[in-house]
Amino acid sequence: GVAEGKTYEIEKVQAALPEDSALLGWLDVKGHAKAVDQTSGHWAVVLRSQGEPRWVKLLGSGEGGRRTEEDEALGGKLAAQLSDRRRLPRPVDAELLSKLSRQRLAPVEAVLRDGGSPPVRHLIILPSPQLRDVPVALLAGRYTVSYAPSGSVLAWLREKKKPAPASEAAITCPSLVTQYLKGRNPFLSSIAPMILPSVKVSAAGPSQGSIRVA
Numbered sequence: 019g020v021a022e023g024k025t026y027e028i029e030k031v032q033a034a035l036p037e038d039s040a041l042l043g044w045l046d047v048k049g050h051a052k053a054v055d056q057t058s059g060h061w062a063v064v065l066r067s068q069g070e071p072r073w074v075k076l077l078g079s080g081e082g083g084r085r086t087e088e089d090e091a092l093g094g095k096l097a098a099q100l101s102d103r104r105r106l107p108r109p110v111d112a113e114l115l116s117k118l119s120r121q122r123l124a125p126v127e128a129v130l131r132d133g134g135s136p137p138v139r140h141l142i143i144l145p146s147p148q149l150r151d152v153p154v155a156l157l158a159g160r161y162t163v164s165y166a167p168s169g170s171v172l173a174w175l176r177e178k179k180k181p182a183p184a185s186e187a188a189i190t191c192p193s194l195v196t197q198y199l200k201g202r203n204p205f206l207s208s209i210a211p212m213i214l215p216s217v218k219v220s221a222a223g224p225s226q227g228s229i230r231v232a
Contacts, residue, residue: 024170031169032067034176038136041065041169043144044076044122060085062122064129065169066138072129076121090148092118097151110156119157122149142166 035041047059060076077083096114099105130138140162143154155163166172 026170026173028065028071028169030173032065034169034173035065035067035142036140037067038138039067039140039142040130040138041142041144041166041172042126044146044149046146046148062126064126072126074125074129076125079121089121092121093146093148093150093152096156100153101151115156118152119159122154123157123159140164142172144168 031041041064043063045061045063060078062074062076064072064074078085078089080086080089092114096110096118099110099114138161141154141158141164143163143165145165145167153163154165155161
């Protein structure tokens with residue numbers, strides 16, 4: 019894995035990001051009760067494959083953008099509601115979802131739209147204590163959502179990912195595998211959908227992790 023304490027340069031992290039993706043994280047620092055600026059402790063950061071990181075201040079619902087106790091509790095409330103089996107099959111509180119989405123996603127929408135071309139379709143979410151146990155996909159609407167422990171880990175994983183050899187015909191769609199094997203090996207044809215995506219069919223012969231077609 020990534021060596022303890024090692025961080026990747028921002029250029030390496032950006033190289034791991036597809037053009038239609040953005041790394042999104044939140045920084046929440048609870049300020050002192052007597053601080054002059056009570057709006058300065060909450061930020062979102064967006065990183066795309068090109069350009070500088072974009073920081074967006076997250077204002078609260080209180081006077082002058084101050085963060086209220088209700089603002090601070092939104093993530094925990096939603097997480098508690100989602101984990102409460104007694105609410106099933108009732109849907110999640112739509113108003114609570116809307117409030118949290120306005121707090122966390124709405125402020126960065128302009129950055130996601132204007133941060134480059136093509137437009138962002140995929141959000142890669144970094145860990146956030148205030149959104150612990152909250153599926154961000156519930157808030158993200160039209161975006162596809164995935165997660166990464168950090169930008170460095172994301173870059174390291176992309177570096178380690180090995181492309182399949184060009185000579186190998188890898189089929190990972192269950193229906194295509196079943197069709198390919200039908201009439202050649204009925205048994206493999208029947209179990210292929212259950213063991214994908216590890217199945218690789220290679221007409222060239224056996225290889226590691228492949229099924230040879232007789």
